[in-house]
Amino acid sequence: MLKQFSIILSIYFLGELFHKALELPVPGNILGMLILFFGLLTGVIKLEMIDRISDFLLDNLAFFFLPAGVSLITCFALLEGKWTAILWVSIISTVIILGVTGLTVEFVKKTLQRKLIDTAFLGKETGKGEINKKEIQVHERIQAHERAQAHERAQVRERNTEKVS
Incomplete structure (x- = not known):
């Protein structure tokens, strides 16, 4: 774990x-x-190289906010009369963050879903996200037929179980 911590710390110092x-x-x-x-993205740094220390730091994240909280307590005189502004900034920034996060997740889900459809259903990557609708409809019919067959098999098994009982 010390090696993992030294990797994180050296990256921090490199940024500084x-x-x-x-x-x-x-x-x-x-x-x-x-x-x-970018180190993780390119594979220069493997996730296994920092996974345990990352889990430890995330598990104890609240502890790292204590100094900021104590600093706020010591500055009550400076913050007096500005609580409404702080509250509004907090609410507005939270709403913006929620919105941007939601839109980003939706965009990534649609992009990944389109890529999965291209590779799984068509057996190739088109690169442009173009999907042959006819092939997808055929695939969906095949899936529906397979589900119906599985349902019929389950019903037969239930009937056989009832006969044995």
Whole structure:
């Protein structure tokens, strides 16, 4: 687990190094997350290399929010009179995040579903998401016929079981 933690920590420090060296307006920890993402995406970093430490960090995520919470408590004087603004910003940002997340999930599901249909039903990837509707209808009829046959077999088994009982 120490090796996994050192991988995560070195990626974080690499992001901080890029931030300082290139004077980018993006924080170093965000650059580190991007490095980790692209490392996982390209296969340079295998998921098995960081899975246990990632699970540990995610399981204890609430612990890492304690310093921010304590800082808010010590700054009550600064926040006085601004609670409605903070509340509205929190509500609006939550709604935006929910909407964008939902739209992204729908887009990814449709894209993956179209790709699966192309590869599974047509036996090839068209690359453009074009689907031959006639072939899909034939496939759906075949599936319906197979379901009907399975249902008939189940009914026969039930009747045979009742006869034996």
